[in-house]
């Protein structure tokens with residue numbers, strides 16, 4: 001049995017990997033960590049993962065540092081043919097806040113991830129959150145080891161994810177795409193309604209070099225929480241980043257909700273998918289109904305053109321950790 005495709009789900013090619021991945025993928029980190037932070041049982045977590053597969057999701061993202069997510073996934077996927085989905089996991093290359101020195105740590109982490117996920121290989125292995133100033137030593141110290149793991153068949157494709165909280169510009173991706181585009185099959189980046197800066201240079205560059213982009217945390221905390229969103233819009237208005245009078249105080253992005261756009265969150269997922277460099281948008285939901293809504297939102301992965309234009313005009317120049 002090979003990869004399974006579902007009617008209703010769009011599939012896009014993940015750059016030079018050639019993998020046709022579902023436009024909605026399932027994340028097991030973020031605030032919810034596959035329901036670990038809201039006390040979900042393994043039975044509920046298994047049901048969520050299996051429902052995602054039923055909806056056509058064929059890519060699942062995890063990391064050695066998402067609590068027990070790898071173990072939970074290993075259990076949730078038991079009995080599901082391994083060839084029918086793709087797994088991405090990661091290793092944070094840090095020891096006590098400094099870039100790690102020992103390549104053996106990467107090997108140990110991959111071996112541990114394989115055991116925890118109960119699999120012989122991961123499809124995409126990433127360095128989790130290197131910063132731009134550590135980019136060059138990271139490549140020098142660890143890339144040869146990553147290549148060896150690839151030759152051994154434990155890892156199929158290689159990538160890195162940006163750490164946008166510390167570097168909202170995601171400058172490590174700039175270094176990767178400008179210095180060594182051939183080294184990276186996949187980048188995990190954050191691009192969304194409130195984080196559009198990558199559209200200027202990095203996403204077009206990724207597209208040009210055939211580097212697949214997985215879009216992380218596109219919705220995150222602000223879009224699903226009306227109070228937080230109102231506070232942020234107030235802040236941006238007070239700082240002069242958004243012109244006064246452009247947005248209403250209450251429900252400032254409510255104007256996006258009309259026609260096929262069921263909610264502000266749905267608008268967020270749609271916008272996040274509407275760039276040719278983006279192959280997949282990872283949802284970190286822990287809620288079955290939300291998972292279904294998010295899959296439905298991406299059946300038509302774009303906003304009406306006039307709303308897209310307005311969103312770009314409003315927030316296109318803002319670079320901030322949101």
Ligand SMILES: NC(=O)c1ccc[n+]([C@@H]2O[C@H](COP(=O)([O-])OP(=O)(O)OC[C@H]3O[C@@H](n4cnc5c(N)ncnc54)[C@H](OP(=O)(O)O)[C@@H]3O)[C@@H](O)[C@H]2O)c1
Pocket residue numbers: 026027028029030031032033061062128129161162163188215216217218219220221224265266282283284285286287289290291293294
């Ligand atoms: N490499 C990295 O450093 C890095 C960083 C961040 C994320 N990631 C990856 O990207 C994945 C996605 O990021 P994320 O977890 O921040 O996910 P996200 O999908 O951007 O946001 C998830 C949050 O949105 C809520 N939500 C989702 N769908 C909703 C809906 N339809 N209605 C209302 N609320 C909704 C979720 O709450 P509910 O549970 O209630 O739905 C949760 O609080 C992570 O799980 C992880 O795999 C990687």
